Amino acid sequence: MFDAANIIFAAAGAAVFVAAVLPKLLRNMPLSMPMVFLGAGMGAFALIPSLPDPNPVEHSGFVMHLAEVCVIISLMGAGLALDRPVGLKRWSTTWRLLGIAMPLCIVGLTLLGMWFLGLGLGAALLVAASLAPTDPVLASEVQVGEPADEEEGVEKEDEVRFGLTSEAGLNDGLAFPFVYLAIAISVAGASPSAWFPEWFGVDVLWRLALGLLVGFLTGKLLAKLFFSARRDSLRLSNHSEGFVALAATFLAYGLTQLAEGYGFIAVFVCAVTIRAAERSHGYHRVLHSYVEQLERLLTVVILVLLGGAIARGLLAGIGPAEVLVALAFLLVVRPLAGLLGLLGGKTGPRERVALSFFGIRGIGSLYYLAFTLGEGHFADEAHWLWSFVGLVVALSIVIHGATTSPLMNRLDRLREKRALAVSGDEGLAPNTPV
Numbered sequence: 414m415f416d417a418a419n420i421i422f423a424a425a426g427a428a429v430f431v432a433a434v435l436p437k438l439l440r441n442m443p444l445s446m447p448m449v450f451l452g453a454g455m456g457a458f459a460l461i462p463s464l465p466d467p468n469p470v471e472h473s474g475f476v477m478h479l480a481e482v483c484v485i486i487s488l489m490g491a492g493l494a495l496d497r498p499v500g501l502k503r504w505s506t507t508w509r510l511l512g513i514a515m516p517l518c519i520v521g522l523t524l525l526g527m528w529f530l531g532l533g534l535g536a537a538l539l540v541a542a543s544l545a546p547t548d549p550v551l552a553s554e555v556q557v558g559e560p561a562d563e564e565e566g567v568e569k570e571d572e573v574r575f576g577l578t579s580e581a582g583l584n585d586g587l588a589f590p591f592v593y594l595a596i597a598i599s600v601a602g603a604s605p606s607a608w609f610p611e612w613f614g615v616d617v618l619w620r621l622a623l624g625l626l627v628g629f630l631t632g633k634l635l636a637k638l639f640f641s642a643r644r645d646s647l648r649l650s651n652h653s654e655g656f657v658a659l660a661a662t663f664l665a666y667g668l669t670q671l672a673e674g675y676g677f678i679a680v681f682v683c684a685v686t687i688r689a690a691e692r693s694h695g696y697h698r699v700l701h702s703y704v705e706q707l708e709r710l711l712t713v714v715i716l717v718l719l720g721g722a723i724a725r726g727l728l729a730g731i732g733p734a735e736v737l738v739a740l741a742f743l744l745v746v747r748p749l750a751g752l753l754g755l756l757g758g759k760t761g762p763r764e765r766v767a768l769s770f771f772g773i774r775g776i777g778s779l780y781y782l783a784f785t786l787g788e789g790h791f792a793d794e795a796h797w798l799w800s801f802v803g804l805v806v807a808l809s810i811v812i813h814g815a816t817t818s819p820l821m822n823r824l825d826r827l828r829e830k831r832a833l834a835v836s837g838d839e840g841l842a843p844n845t846p847v
């Protein structure tokens with residue numbers, strides 16, 4: 414019988430299978446897995462009227478929690494994948510993207526929203542804060558691969574992939590103070606005297622500090638359990654149990670959220686701390702492989718639902734002004750902010766362009782918007798906000814998805830040629846600036 418439930422089961426099975434093989438098939442094509450599933454969702458919901466309406470305005474709570482789980486699992490994977498130890502100089506590209514590029518993106522999009530879209534300060538800041546972070550989920554195709562083992566060494570990442578991975582790992586949490594600022598302005602008004610003391614003391618200092626502290630302590634505790642517990646039955650690295658990565662993710666996130674901290678930051682810090690405890694241990698690959706597969710599955714679900722929402726009219730209220738602002742943000746504001754932030758850094762000119770251009774928007778933006786609509790006073794603008802954020806995410810999926818493989822492959826070839834020309838040693842290729 415062709416009812417909606419049976420169609421969903423069949424489609425889910427096909428989607429999971431396709432998600433398993435698609436990344437390898439599309440490796441050298443101007444096409445990405447997110448593009449395919451976004452289009453599949455649009456097609457399925459347009460052609461099958463019996464499928465339920467995935468309107469995010471009506472199902473904001475479900476969207477928030479689904480996106481929340483997907484993001485924190487992705488953050489755990491990103492932290493486990495990074496081979497490079499944390500340091501001011503070693504992570505200088507990251508600090509530049511976080512400390513300069515992201516605030517510039519927020520300021521730029523806030524001004525565009527106020528000047529060209531007629532938004533109030535609170536709504537414009539909400540849009541900017543939601544869209545500012547590079548997404549750890551959809552940016553996976555320009556991130557580092559699986560963790561290196563002891564034979565491969567721990568300094569493999571090229572600067573582009575490392576920079577985008579580490580940026581995506583931290584900027585989701587660092588965007589939260591601006592999200593809370595948008596909420597405060599919507600509730601108390603634009604006058605700083607009404608919200609600044611509490612916002613700065615609680616939403617900036619307290620929540621950031623707790624995220625860092627709880628993430629670090631949780632990572633330390635779990636690393637000891639994984640690698641150096643006295644009892645063999647507790648030393649999980651000896652048993653290759655990958656699903657405990659999910660336990661680590663939820664534990665770090667849940668404890669931090671209970672303490673009113675930023676759980677996104679805690680999850681990434683926890684993952685990086687676990688990785689640092691036994692940097693070359695093969696167990697990191699087991700953990701990373703598990704969360705990567707789970708992340709891919711959740712990503713498929715969210716992208717199909719987003720495509721379905723677009724097919725059912727999510728972008729109905731979008732006009733030329735919204736399209737121009739969305740394109741300006743993706744193609745002008747983020748690239749310029751990235752280039753300014755990376756000036757004087759250790760990246761080569763082509764790497765700076767790639768790092769600046771691949772500021773991919775995605776699942777984290779959907780979470781932030783759903784969260785803020787439940788906390789702030791934006792009820793009258795809810796549908797428009799979902800429409801605009803959905804537009805930017807969809808455009809990012811298409812624009813960045815079509816350019817990721819060609820541009821990254823081109824960079825890899827240039828890096829290899831330069832390394833060979835300089836030293837004749839292919840082993841230097843990943844870290845050679847271009």
